[in-house]
Amino acid sequence: MGLKTIETPSLVLNRAALLRNTGRMTERFRQLGVAFRPHMKTAKSIDVARLALAGNFGGITVSTLKEAEYFAEHGINDITYAVSIVPQRLPRLARLIGRGVAVSVITDSVEIAREISNRAVELGIVLDVLIELDSGEKRAGLLPESEELLVLGRLLDELPGTRLKGVLTHAGNSYQGGSLDGIQAIAEHERWCAATAATRLRATGLACPVVSVGSTPTAVHGRDFTGITEVRAGVYMFGDVFQWEIGSHGLEDITVSVLATVTAHRPELNTALIDAGSLALSKDRSTGAPGLPEDVGFGLVMNETATHRIGRVRVGRVYQEHGMLEADGPFPFEQLPVGSRVRVLPNHVCMTAAMYEEYQVVDGAADEAMETWPRINGW
């Protein structure tokens, strides 16, 4: 089954690049002596998880209960569900815990803590809870210096349905770090927040075994992990144009791309069309912000085997099932005849991968699809 026989649009995964990415991250944290807990929110595939876990301790991070259930069914039994827990999800969590899966959840709320403790008691479980910290993203989380941190820590320790497992933060603001120095400063602040919160909790006599940080940019560029017990990251497995633009990896490390067919030429408009539009590529637009290499529109266009770029061609516009290719200067029609195929590197791979139910796996630039790996979506 060759790449040429795969219908378009399809999501192609380069296994050789994936192995490089997962191997590099695993080796980095092995050398640093910090546990690494891969985040499966991007890949949502047990086949990818197995590679990401090779050489690590075996725990994963997930963003939905559906991921938790799917990975548990495939034998993973240490899972951090790193999105604010809400009481309605407890029955499904209780079923997982009842099957022997160690699941940790996160919260930043005294109110939620009380409710989940009540529900946990009703369900006959005790929930391991990490306190979510805001280390600069300004989304969810308590500030590490706050009084609320100690109140919530004490409460989670005392409530009958919860156990204080530790603290967790995600420096999502590192995506807008702007420069290597900027990202390193954010990484240091992420570390400082988590370590400070843990120190403060411990000073009151509470146990705080887990001190968890992570985002792909801070995991790649952080220099000091003192006081941290585990790091989480997910996008690094696949990489994407956004992560390339902020220096998380090279262009050749982008693992997942959309295989598309050139369906028409419009010489009078200096464009060509492909059969991958907003549903096949998703809709994150590259901004070409100051300091970033370039604006690639809705994706960067490579040749069929993804070994080199086609001029400076990008997906300039998307419609539901059409992508419109644009170029700097005259469009290279002769390089992209109607019926030929391209590989589009995604801007934001978490969103692009979510549009597909499977990966078509190739090895390196080999023009051969080796196998199909299923992935999950939804909640």
Place this chain on the structure above:
Amino acid sequence: MGLKTIETPSLVLNRAALLRNTGRMTERFRQLGVAFRPHMKTAKSIDVARLALAGNFGGITVSTLKEAEYFAEHGINDITYAVSIVPQRLPRLARLIGRGVAVSVITDSVEIAREISNRAVELGIVLDVLIELDSGEKRAGLLPESEELLVLGRLLDELPGTRLKGVLTHAGNSYQGGSLDGIQAIAEHERWCAATAATRLRATGLACPVVSVGSTPTAVHGRDFTGITEVRAGVYMFGDVFQWEIGSHGLEDITVSVLATVTAHRPELNTALIDAGSLALSKDRSTGAPGLPEDVGFGLVMNETATHRIGRVRVGRVYQEHGMLEADGPFPFEQLPVGSRVRVLPNHVCMTAAMYEEYQVVDGAADEAMETWPRINGW
């Protein structure tokens, strides 16, 4: 099974609003005496198709082969596949045609016409082909005054594997029509292009039985359909914030919304979080362009039964599994306690619905989920 027992995020469909929308469009074209062929690219559900087809002739439009196969399996046997045909898709099309489904395809290319004819002959079928016209969207299609139109028409008539079925255009530029007058001018140009192309083809002795136009704004606002044999539209079934902003329908006609739970308050940031982020809502951002009512960010926030807006609250930011609510002025925390639920009206329903595998169906504002309707995704 009440709405309250449904987990979040979920895609809720208001059947009463859907019936109003489909009934109104059907009645409009019944009165105009023009055939109406609903486009199923938005709903991708046989249950929705049955309502859209009630009172119409029974043919549908689709945007993917997967839709064509799905709807054919459910008994629909007149299908226009309204995205540029590429030769690789012919084996699947041939299987459909072999099962007795009348499928029409579209092209604007002499090169593609020759290739699909060759493949069709190999497969033992004759393909019905509509010539795609560009009526101002500047995407795919030939210009109605072009010489290429007559060349392609003659070719499709003569090639052994194709039959000239007619012409088709989609005034996608009507989404940026800007005003009622602007949309009506675009509708008239869409009509003129299709009618002119048909007249020119017929003047050379070719049959051109189908003259097909359509987009939700031009279908709703067009005043004259002289020379047109059928109209296509799809988004009208569900409506969305973008269509509301350009006047295609009222806010109460938006049929599909995302049920989400308030997971946290951040009073110091004047925001609250919900458990519907970029995967649950999709990522089309309202622009609040000049002349449009307002910028609603990534979606407009209603109460749990979707009967009224919550102040002027919008989803201001999205992360993979978090939505951040923003308000004009102080955030109405007391109206949205942690654990309460909201319904988010989508900006662009085609993208939002694509993130789900099913609709949770309610009737009007009734706090009860009646049934679950599956939908398909992918290619």
